[in-house]
Amino acid sequence: MSISIVRFEPHHLHGFEAMLDDPDVVRYTPMPSPVPEGFGPAWLGRYESGRADGTREAFAIVEGVEFLGIAVAPAINERAREAELGYMVAPWGRRRGAATAALLQLTRWAFDDLGALRAYLRINVGNEASRGVAARCGYTYEGTLRSTWFKDDLRVDTEVWSRLPSDPDPA
Numbered sequence: 001m002s003i004s005i006v007r008f009e010p011h012h013l014h015g016f017e018a019m020l021d022d023p024d025v026v027r028y029t030p031m032p033s034p035v036p037e038g039f040g041p042a043w044l045g046r047y048e049s050g051r052a053d054g055t056r057e058a059f060a061i062v063e064g065v066e067f068l069g070i071a072v073a074p075a076i077n078e079r080a081r082e083a084e085l086g087y088m089v090a091p092w093g094r095r096r097g098a099a100t101a102a103l104l105q106l107t108r109w110a111f112d113d114l115g116a117l118r119a120y121l122r123i124n125v126g127n128e129a130s131r132g133v134a135a136r137c138g139y140t141y142e143g144t145l146r147s148t149w150f151k152d153d154l155r156v157d158t159e160v161w162s163r164l165p166s167d168p169d170p171a
């Protein structure tokens with residue numbers, strides 16, 4: 001069965017919440033730890049507002065009816081025609097190409113549906129799995145931002161990777 005991204009809906013929240021306690025999700029994403037009560041619906045609410053005003057979008061990564069993770073555009077700048085993209089795969093869906101398949105589809109959506117002229121990823125230094133996904137999806141490493149705010153009182157060095165519509169499509 002093929003892996004695809006579909007619009008994130010409330011029925012995906014159960015799978016979403018189940019992956020938030022994973023150590024790599026805590027370490028490498030801005031998701032809060034411990035996860036506060038009601039976080040999932042509040043998170044979805046922010047994305048639904050973003051859908052309405054064109055500043056954010058969220059998809060679920062699925063294989064058939066199985067929830068594998070999320071593929072998101074947490075920051076869309078319509079005027080600048082730029083979109084930050086991101087992804088997270090639940091521990092039970094890893095190492096079978098889900099993030100790669102999802103990022104390829106998300107990037108295509110950003111270029112074709114949003115009309116973005118630049119898609120970019122922010123990856124914490126040391127997140128080798130995510131760097132592998134970025135490279136496989138045709139993204140180019142641009143540089144490392146030093147001591148960027150991550151969450152709470154944490155600051156980290158952050159790599160920026162980008163793809164332009166004119167870059168070769170590895171798909």
Ligand SMILES: CC(C)(COP(=O)(O)OP(=O)(O)OC[C@H]1O[C@@H](n2cnc3c(N)ncnc32)[C@H](O)[C@@H]1OP(=O)(O)O)[C@@H](O)C(=O)NCCC(=O)NCCS
Nearest residue numbers: 024025028088089094095096097098099100129130132133
């Ligand atoms: C990063 C993450 C999304 C990768 O998801 P995934 O579905 O397992 O990735 P894929 O199966 O598409 O992996 C593609 C390639 O990435 C690299 N990769 C994946 N997991 C890796 C790991 N744990 N260590 C090193 N390289 C890894 C490999 O090159 C892999 O190919 P291979 O399986 O043939 O060796 C997942 O580990 C995750 O959600 N981590 C926590 C959240 C996170 O870091 N999100 C990204 C924030 S920028």
